Amino acid sequence: MSDPPPQHEPPDRRLGAIDEFESMFKRAERSPFHYHELPIGTVAVVTDGSPEEAAALADQVRDHFTRFDDRTTWQTVPGDRYQNVNELLDVLRDVGPDLVVTSRCLFEKSLVPQHTLGVYVDVLTQVADFPVLLLPGTAPQPRPLKAEPCREVMVVTDHLAGDDQLVNAAARFCPPGGTLVLCHVEDDVAFRRHVEAIGRVPQINTDQARELIAEQLLAVASHYVDACAAELKRSDRDYTVEKVVEFGHRIVRYRTLADERKVDLLVTDTKDEDQLAMQGLAYALSVEITDVPQLLL
Amino acid sequence: MNVPSMLLLAEAGGHAHVPGWVTGFYAVVLAAMVVCLALEEKLHVKKSLLVGTFAGFCLITETVIGYFTDRAHPMLPFGPVTLPNGHEMNLPIFIPAIDWSVITIILGASLFVEVTSRSGIFTWMAIRLTKKSGGDPWRLLLFYGVLTVVFSAVLNNVTAMIIIGSLTTVSLGKLDRRDLLLGFLVTEGLLTNVGGLLTLISSVPNIIVGKTAGISFAQFFFVASPYVVVATAVTLLQARMTFGVKGLTTDEERTEAAELVAGFDESDYVPSDRFFWTSVALLVGFILCLAGQSALPFQLNELGMGFVALFFAGTALWFYKKEVDTFYKAVDWDLLGFFAALFVVIYVMEQAEVLALIGKGIGLMLGLPAMLAQGSLLVSAAAASSVTDNIPLAAVLAKILAVDPLVVGETGSNPGSPFWWCVVFGANLGGNITPIGSASTVVAMTIIHRQKLPLTFLGFVKVAVPFALVQIALAILYVWIYALLV
Incomplete structure (x- = not known):
């Protein structure tokens, strides 16, 4: 008698039980949040205009983002101090900033730039190890910062849990009494595609998989936001921490949330695992949402 | 001999004469079954089917051989079974051959x-203790070691290994101490078989031997617990030295580790507080009822431990009244089928006088000076259970000892005999010599390989043998002391 054709056997009973308990314990793991005040000793304001324009811009930034104190040193890097990207990098190396404030599309007046960061910012975000604060609009067509001081800071990411640096940077710009929105949007298009694949695997119950995986994807981020809120409260930070953890089209949701909440600053990560030469979410956000200042880490 | 067997024999009006070649034939069949069980993983056949096939083969051949050798006194005593109230009942011969009290307990x-x-x-308990350890490796090993023993005693060895082994991989991963994972998993695997000694229901050999010997739950616990405490402590110290598990030394290390384990949320998998606390109450009630089963009033003790187990299972099932079928599916029917078939095989072996033949060999051992006899029996049981399933071993030995005058005396019953404990200790601790010696060490190896840790069969033996030797030596010493005291 020949062997029957191979069946889709359930996994070995013991292996299944081991996996089940490992999953339970992994699920019980929580990513802790450690608060620390991000040091910003020197801020470099990079423009493609004159020294006077750069100094005026520095004043605007200082007025809008009120968390900078007297200990912060402001350095301006006007357009006459560099001719190309390498020279700008050399200048910044000399300045040694903790934060660079600049605009999209430096020296691209003649190109009518659209949906791009411009070569200078593009390179800065990839090679520099300091955060870059992008001002609204572009260098050729700047948009003014709001007259009122920054009150609401929103962290936008698709993998919030464990990213202490991102939350600490956002907290650094949030004034006392302000609102810190921690936002995690899971890509519903990718999720639907995965569920469709699961739907073609007879061994997996599709409805159950959809429900449980969706629940877990959001639970991890949700627990992390709770940990952030608890830790910030313990650290006597006078913020209101709000949680937005949901499924959706990321760029569309971030755009909508930014508009609805009238946020004053978006904070995102350009150097995480998903950002290959900044071609991930951060790039898309920074070229699509140009009317809100953005802090790129 | 269990009650159904006695009834059947009484019904048959005595035992048939069994030719020597028949006994020899079935001895070979029994040996073949034991070899097949040892090679179960290689044969890719589940135990129930394997032993069920042997049981079927034995029933058919013994019936046919009996027909041709002595038709007037067939080896298998067919006929109605007389119930205690005098009524007769027709049952297939393989039904009363099974010890249903053991099956219902399991x-x-x-x-x-x-x-x-x-x-x-x-x-919840496992995560609470992880947090209490503060992430200190030595304290973690101590806590996990004790928890393994407790879980093995309350649950069963396999489930205990799965729970603690899984948590160990997750927590050591979080602490970035995967270098200690192998040592932890091996130690936990070895401790499951120590914990399996703690109560009468902690392992199947305990149930079989305990039931045959007439040892009560409480009596079993009081005799076994001092050994379990000592063996656990010694094993943990040995593990500390063997695997270099040390405590954290600086405050900075301690703070960092404590923060990491503090991130576990023990309430994550608690579906409802009400069910949680009710389960605690049921668990305590279950253990108390088992412990006091023999003292239950109004003849309730006559219902037996199997009823106690089924009663509590039924009560707990009311919490999931709409989905009880999912729990029925979760029962290890392969294991239950294996036991049932095994009892049939042993019954056939008893009729073919194979057990009497083995008993003669063991009788020679038991006839040695008492201390030497006890040591020899314990070591033999351990050696045998290190390479094959300890359940048939315990079942066969229990049957043989139950009719040996050196063990049960003239009254035919002596729950205090140290020889029972030789089988209990030997059958459980023998599982620590090789990775296939017990189901829980197989699980430990499965987790080890799943974590891509390098440990071969011989590698396990090399690491485990010093532990097993110490545990067995302690057990021999303990049985000697026990024999002096009873």
């Missing part, structure tokens, strides 16, 4: 544990 206890574990009580 069925009830596994169902009960399956339901109560849904309350999150065991994972």
Whole structure:
């Protein structure tokens, strides 16, 4: 008698039980949040205009983002101090900033730039190890910062849990009494595609998989936001921490949330695992949402 | 000999004469079954089917051989079974051959544990202790070691290994101490078989030997617990030295480790506080009822431990009244089928006088000076259970000892005999010599390989043998002391 054709056997009973308990314990793991005040000793304001324009811009930034104190040193890097990207990098190396404030599309007046960061910012975000604060609009067509001081800071990411640096940077710009929105949007298009694949695997119950995986994807981020809120409260930070953890089209949701909440600053990560030469979410956000200042880490 | 067997024999009006070649033939069949069980993983056949096939073969051949050798006194005593109230009942011969009290204890206890574990009580305890350890490796080993022993005693060795082994991989991963993972998993695997000695229901050999010997739950616990405490402490110290598990030395290390384990949320898998605390109460009640079963009033003690187990399982199932079928599916029917078939095989072996033949060999051993006899029996049981299933071993030895005058004396019953403990200790601890010696060490190896840790069969033996030798030596010493005291 020949062997029957191979069946889709359930996994070995013991292996299944081991996996089940490992999953339970992994699920019980929580990513802790450690608060620390991000040091910003020197801020470099990079423009493609004159020294006077750069100094005026520095004043605007200082007025809008009120968390900078007297200990912060402001350095301006006007357009006459560099001719190309390498020279700008050399200048910044000399300045040694903790934060660079600049605009999209430096020296691209003649190109009518659209949906791009411009070569200078593009390179800065990839090679520099300091955060870059992008001002609204572009260098050729700047948009003014709001007259009122920054009150609401929103962290936008698709993998919030464990990213202490991102939350600490956002907290650094949030004034006392302000609102810190921690936002995690899971890509519903990718999720639907995965569920469709699961739907073609007879061994997996599709409805159950959809429900449980969706629940877990959001639970991890949700627990992390709770940990952030608890830790910030313990650290006597006078913020209101709000949680937005949901499924959706990321760029569309971030755009909508930014508009609805009238946020004053978006904070995102350009150097995480998903950002290959900044071609991930951060790039898309920074070229699509140009009317809100953005802090790129 | 169990009651059904006696009834059947009484019904048959005595035992048939069994030719020597028949006994020899079935001795070979028994040996073949033991070899097949040892090679179960290689044969890719489940135990129930394997032993069920042997049981079927034995029933058919013994019937046919009996027909041709002595038709007037067939080896298998067919006929109606007389119940205690005098009524007669026609049952297939393989039904009364099974020791249903053992089957019901295993069925009830596994169902009960399956339901109560849904309350999150065991994972809650495991995570609480992880946090209490502060992430210190030595304290973690101590806590996990004790927890392994307790879980092995309350649940069963396999479930205990799965829970603690899984948590160990997650927590050491979080602490970035995967270098200690192998040592932890091996130690936990070895401790499951020590914990399996703690109570009468902690392992199947305990149930079989305990039931045959007439040892009560409480009596079993009081005799076994001092050994378990000492053996656990010694094993943990040995593990500390063997695997270089040291405590954290600086405050900075301690703070960092404590922060990492503090991130676990023990309440994550607790579906409801009400069910959680009810499960705690049921668990305590279950253990108390088992402990006091023989003293239950109004003849309730006559219902037996199997009923206690099924009663608590049924009570717990009310919490999931709409989905009880999922728990029925979770029962290890392969294991239950294996036991049932095994009892049939042993019954056939008894009729073919194979057990009497083995008993003669063991009788020679038991006839040695008492201390030497006890040591020899314990070591032999350990050696045999290191390479094959300890359940048939315990079942066969229990049957043989139950009729040996050196063990049960003239009254035919002596629950205090140290020889029972030789079988209990030997059958359980022998599982620590090789990775296939017990189901829980097989699980430990499965987790080790799943974590891509390098440990071969011989590698395990090399690491485990020093532990097993110490545990067995302690057991011999303990049985000698026990023999002096009783």
